[in-house]
Amino acid sequence: EVQVLEFGGGLVQPGGSLRLSCAASGFTFSNYAMSWVRQAPGKGLEWVSAISANGDSTYYADSVKDRFTISRDNSKNTVYLEMNSLRADDTAVYYCAKGLSQPPFDYWGQGTLVTVSS
């Protein structure tokens, strides 16, 4: 059974940093891209970032470029999202999802809430 589980959300002050982790199981992790998608309270889905299966290629939404960094450790079946210079509008539930294509986002975690507030 495929499982995706996010960790690391919480309350952080504006300008602060936070690292999210996503542990996956039930599939050959090193064969698939992984992605982060967020959802601000009461709002729609916003794609944040993705990383290729071997980690060589990374992609970012303009809203987080130069502030967020995605990485992965295929030996630990884990993908990370390092978030710096956090702003109030980064407040959202952050979902980790399997894939970017073939098919895209076919499994999602339950989400972890990040709140940026003083």
Added chain:
Amino acid sequence: QSVLTQPPSVSAAPGQKVTISCSGRSSNIGNNYVSWYQQLPGTAPKLLIYENNKRPSGIPDRFSGSKSGTSATLGITGLQTGDEADYYCGTWDSSLSGWVFGGGTKLTVL
């Protein structure tokens, strides 16, 4: 303002059919596959349709997808109260080099 345009809401009676549109441009829908996601209240999104019209295992054939030019459509037949959810379309945007979602459509089954 989302890159892909969806109607904010649609509604229909139980047993009826509904369609949800998703409009984009050549850099996204026009040249890439479209996916659809269902988000039930308080839960994570779930993949309903990928590659324009394919259903993952476990998704009933009441759900269908199609694409024409720079628009895509999700169809749901035999509506059930359990289908009440937010529905999102999504695709890769070659100009942005990133994934884009529609703003979401809230389905109400009256």
